[in-house]
Amino acid sequence: MADEVVRLDKVRRDYLVGEQITTALDGVDLVIERGEFVAIVGPSGSGKSTMMNLIGCLDRPSKGSVYIAGGSTNELSDNELTSLRSKSIGFVFQQFQLLPNSTAIENVMAPLLYQGLSTREAKRSAAKMLTQLGLGDRMTFDRNRLSGGQQQRVAIARALVTNPDIVLADEPTGALDSKTGAAVIQLLKDLHREGRTIVLITHDLEIAASAPRRVFLRDGQIERDEKGSR
Amino acid sequence: MRLIGTAVLALNRIWATKVRSLLTMLGVVIGVAAIVALTSIVDGASQGINKSLATLGTNQLNITALAADSLTEQDAEELAALDNVSVMFVQAQNQGTIATSDNRVNARLVGVSSQYFEAVKPELALGSYLSSSSFATTAKDVVFGADAANDLGITKELLGKTVKLNGQDFRLVGVLDDQAGFGTSGRVYVHIDAARKLFSQYPYVSSIVIQAATPEQVDTLQLQADLLLRERYGLGEQTTARYTITNQASLIAAVGSITATLGLLLTGIAAISLLVGGIGIMNIMLVSVRERTREIGVRRAIGAKQSNILTQFLIEAIVLSLAGGIVGLILGQIAAFFLAIIGDWVFSIRLDTIGLALGFSLLVGVVFGVWPARQAAKLEPIDALRFE
Numbered sequence: 001m002a003d004e005v006v007r008l009d010k011v012r013r014d015y016l017v018g019e020q021i022t023t024a025l026d027g028v029d030l031v032i033e034r035g036e037f038v039a040i041v042g043p044s045g046s047g048k049s050t051m052m053n054l055i056g057c058l059d060r061p062s063k064g065s066v067y068i069a070g071g072s073t074n075e076l077s078d079n080e081l082t083s084l085r086s087k088s089i090g091f092v093f094q095q096f097q098l099l100p101n102s103t104a105i106e107n108v109m110a111p112l113l114y115q116g117l118s119t120r121e122a123k124r125s126a127a128k129m130l131t132q133l134g135l136g137d138r139m140t141f142d143r144n145r146l147s148g149g150q151q152q153r154v155a156i157a158r159a160l161v162t163n164p165d166i167v168l169a170d171e172p173t174g175a176l177d178s179k180t181g182a183a184v185i186q187l188l189k190d191l192h193r194e195g196r197t198i199v200l201i202t203h204d205l206e207i208a209a210s211a212p213r214r215v216f217l218r219d220g221q222i223e224r225d226e227k228g229s230r
Numbered sequence: 231m232r233l234i235g236t237a238v239l240a241l242n243r244i245w246a247t248k249v250r251s252l253l254t255m256l257g258v259v260i261g262v263a264a265i266v267a268l269t270s271i272v273d274g275a276s277q278g279i280n281k282s283l284a285t286l287g288t289n290q291l292n293i294t295a296l297a298a299d300s301l302t303e304q305d306a307e308e309l310a311a312l313d314n315v316s317v318m319f320v321q322a323q324n325q326g327t328i329a330t331s332d333n334r335v336n337a338r339l340v341g342v343s344s345q346y347f348e349a350v351k352p353e354l355a356l357g358s359y360l361s362s363s364s365f366a367t368t369a370k371d372v373v374f375g376a377d378a379a380n381d382l383g384i385t386k387e388l389l390g391k392t393v394k395l396n397g398q399d400f401r402l403v404g405v406l407d408d409q410a411g412f413g414t415s416g417r418v419y420v421h422i423d424a425a426r427k428l429f430s431q432y433p434y435v436s437s438i439v440i441q442a443a444t445p446e447q448v449d450t451l452q453l454q455a456d457l458l459l460r461e462r463y464g465l466g467e468q469t470t471a472r473y474t475i476t477n478q479a480s481l482i483a484a485v486g487s488i489t490a491t492l493g494l495l496l497t498g499i500a501a502i503s504l505l506v507g508g509i510g511i512m513n514i515m516l517v518s519v520r521e522r523t524r525e526i527g528v529r530r531a532i533g534a535k536q537s538n539i540l541t542q543f544l545i546e547a548i549v550l551s552l553a554g555g556i557v558g559l560i561l562g563q564i565a566a567f568f569l570a571i572i573g574d575w576v577f578s579i580r581l582d583t584i585g586l587a588l589g590f591s592l593l594v595g596v597v598f599g600v601w602p603a604r605q606a607a608k609l610e611p612i613d614a615l616r617f618e
Contacts, residue, residue, distance in 0.1 A: 058531060058611045079535055086533030093615075097528045101246040113231045114533035158532065 006032035011064035024050035026220040037192040039208040042217035057085035090159030094171035096151040098143040105139040149180035240545040257507025258554030264500035266562025274575035276489035289445040293438040300472040319345040320435040329394040335381045341425020357404030372400040375417040508594035515602035527614025540607035547599025555591025
């Protein structure tokens with residue numbers, strides 16, 4: 001059996017909006033194997049954010065099961081879910097979401113510090129990761145002194161530094177110009193080539209096309225699951 | 231995350247919003263400064279009062295007649311024969327007039343027996359006490375208290391000259407300096423026999439003062455004196471119509487309880503301002519939690535546990551409050567130092583004041599920080615990330 005990092009098993013997620021229940025995901029089955037680069041594609045309202053939250057251990061399904069790196073998230077407490085998230089998931093957000101009043105290296109250190117590493121150990125790993133991503137000379141810059149592309153690379157460094165099972169990128173090019181966006185996509189491709197599992201959430205078909213596998217969502221269901229380049 | 235790392239985050243945030251942090255602290259600064267300064271005022275005041283009382287002698291008993299003919303010199307002699315009585319004097323006093331050639335005022339004329347000055351040792355501004363020889367010869371000498379001397383315009387030149395008490399000639403031999411601020415100021419002192427002639431009071435006295443050999447014997451002596459007088463006048467257990475007995479120790483205790491109450495009252499007022507300061511911190515922390523909702527979401531997404539978020543915000547509140555407490559303590563002590571100069575008492579930095587100030591500000595930080603910190607910790611990561 002191949003190494004599954006994500007398994008969604010008849011997953012349903014309902015939200016209570018006002019007094020009405022809306023179903024964001026409706027009986028979804030999905031398996032992502034280690035080392036895959038998958039794009040989850042769909043228009044807004046298709047359920048892709050919900051899927052990101054479920055894969056990212058930020059949320060639990062209403063029905064069905066979500067397994068991350070082999071373990072079910074259904075029965076986990078908030079603390080256990082946080083631990084799993086900390087160990088297995090590296091987030092890259094659309095708006096970069098660097099921490100305020102923090103330098104680049106402090107941002108990259110933060111996940112390690114939350115894992116309980118000492119400041120010194122965290123600093124060493126963070127510096128190494130930033131240098132790998134070409135930000136060795138920007139480590140003490142705060143977000144106001146970094147360009148959008150640099151901020152997104154800091155965010156990617158922050159996602160990678162814990163060596164997670166899955167890098168979960170939510171519209172990572174959404175706030176960037178097309179040239180910088182392309183560089184970020186190239187970076188994700190390079191990470192995939194190094195053996196990382198990448199899950200890219202996007203509404204943009206062109207961006208999605210850069211992933212070898214594309215899962216199309218519509219109205220809370222998987223419409224199409226494509227493999228191979230188009 | 232280790233505690234030290236969380237503390238660094240909290241301190242960074244406080245530093246990043248310096249002006250707001252300072253303003254937030256202000257309530258606690260004022261509250262703590264007020265507590266420190268007020269405590270020192272109460273302390274200084276009670277120090278001063280106790281010093282004054284101590285100069286009157288802590289082992290004295292005052293037996294005061296409640297009517298003009300309640301007590302006699304015979305009572306005094308019997309009391310003097312009790313055990314452990316070291317000094318005894320009697321007083322006869324009444325309102326009267328005192329006059330120089332140019333001036334005339336009302337004063338309290340006090341006749342004292344020869345032991346009075348020896349027992350009380352009031353400070354002299356001019357001249358001398360009524361001398362033993364003046365008691366022996368029953369010469370008509372007089373010593374003025376400070377206010378009486380002031381009212382009458384007594385100067386150094388009048389020393390040894392004649393003044394009139396109720397129209398009779400007396401020789402002014404001394405003026406008291408009334409540093410202690412108790413008792414002697416508005417009075418003029420003559421020998422008890424001379425006073426009785428002035429008031430036609432013989433053989434009655436208005437008060438008898440006896441002093442126990444040691445302060446420990448005061449209470450026993452008070453019982454003995456009371457018993458003796460009751461027997462002499464055939465008084466029952468209940469009636470005390472003729473006299474009252476007071477001792478300085480109970481007076482000091484009474485003053486002590488008054489200053490303690492005063493201190494409690496002032497501290498209560500200061501505590502209210504500390505409470506207001508705490509509410510200020512809570513308010514700002516709640517605003518801060520709202521402002522930083524997305525940051526909290528990101529931190530949760532990258533691995534922060536609820537407890538990490540709680541600790542971060544709680545430390546922030548505690549640091550704000552404690553820093554306010556330290557600044558308040560320093561300002562309060564500076565204020566206390568100048569108040570001590572103005573009020574002429576001894577300035578001291580008390581460890582319990584420091585402990586109280588820091589303890590209270592710590593408590594305020596914890597009490598008013600917990601709620602906002604819990605609000606922050608309980609945010610759902612998804613909602614926090616989506617928050618605009």
